[in-house]
Amino acid sequence: MDTYTWPIEVEDLTVAYGRTKALDKMSLRVGAGTVTGLLGPNGAGKTTLVRVLATLMRPQRGTARVMGHNVVGDALGVRRKIGLAGQFAAVDQELTGRENLETIGRLYHLPRAEARRRATAILERFGLADVADRRAGTYSGAMRRRLDLASSLTGRPPVLLLDEPTTGLDPRSRQELWAIVDELRRDGTTVLLTTQYLEEADRLAQHIAVLDGGTVIAYGTPAVLKAGIGADILRIGLHDPADVPAARLLLAGLGTIEDPLSVRVTRPDASVEALRRLDAAGLRVSTIELARPSLDDVFLHLTGHPTIREESR
């Protein structure tokens, strides 16, 4: 039965490893045909949530449904709806790209000819047609990752679970993968993806859930979250540390001043203006840096504690 409101619906989900709660009464809804980004540091519960939704792990309490199918009572129903690509490229290095995809296709019980046809189409779409008949062991890391994502699409799943799909990729490969995710969403696929990068969530997701300690601590569109997180940060180093108090006074109008000398800027021309004011007052600047808020800044802002935590996963 496919009666549901949300393609992914998670309620009060709790998973504990011994005494550590990886998920602590987590609730989340993912809308059809959207990308939702799960943003959080290691240990926040991102991977655990993906593993529960992929039926790899049973929750101790709470419910999780994928297109109306409960992960506990109807795991097979869930598996018919999902594609999973994990943190590692789960491809067979001794097999060619085509053989990898055909194997997965056959496990979806596609007839041999259809599995072959579909493999060809997916390889084409992922820019792997040229290397389709080479062993995956000869691929670059980024190509293997693309092949892995391609495998997860062999069953044409309406829901795609991506666990840190770009971790370890170079910037160009990351962009290519982003373009593929965009395209999948436009085709109507519902995507849940985990990431440690604010930039990635910002770029891909219509909704972001910020995770910490196994629960959602903030949820919203990227624009709303970023407005809450704050603006860019201007970090200034002075030649003479004794000038810092004077500099703080001079920069007061540009935003909130933080230690030792950084400004959460609220004006677009803040860096130019800051330099002009310091220069006019005769204070010598040694370094100046304008930074986007990092995940650490988001965390500090939302939780009051930094991202580094002891437990992993």
Place this chain on the structure above:
Amino acid sequence: MSNTVLHDSRVLAGRQLRKTLRRPTYIVFSFIQPVIFVLLFRYVFGGAIDTGATTYVNFLMPGIIVQTAVLGALVTGLGLTEDLGSGFVDRLRSLPMAHSAVLLARTAADLVMNVFSLTVMIVVGLLAGFRPDQPAWQLGMAFLLVLGFSFVFSWISAWIGLTVRNPETAQSAGFIWVFPLTFASSAFVPTDTMPTPVRVFAEHNPVTLVIDTVRGLTTGGPDPAAPALRVLIWFTALLLIFIPLAVRALRRA
């Protein structure tokens, strides 16, 4: 067994055999190892061990064949840890397929590889003087029995691999139980010279029972029917224990 399980097992076993065939060095070494074993034992220990009426090579071959079958089964656990580490097992578990096929395919494909290495071993044995003199149907039975034994140990090995999850640990964990089982048996020396505790262990050891059955079926001597019956009881008991354990370990992997 449903069609789905058979279909999925066939697809996965095909995948695994194809992977193995593309590791030529692996194949060469897995064939060289049994050859070296036969030659070493036949020509190093051969002169020193008194096996009574039978020649040492006739005594040795059933033992070393069974040991090879058991060692071959260790591959099952190693392969599973590899697939766990790469995330392939996670992928399979998230697919709408028969999950038991993951284990059936693995144990079946490893059995196929063992058919090859056992064949190589028998040929080397024949060249080194092994002379089975019993009827062909008995020789066939002996071969099937050894394969069955390998299959049973594959499930134990699968359970260990899925439980320890790491190839190095799986390998050393495997050797820890395989060496006492194969050496404290009638494989290389007659059990009657062993100290009592070891001898008692050896005589009840399923490895000894299989070897004694194989000896009876190939080179004659004591009636193989008695050990054969106990072997079948062992097989059934081990499968009843380790198939559910391996399936459960896969579900928790």
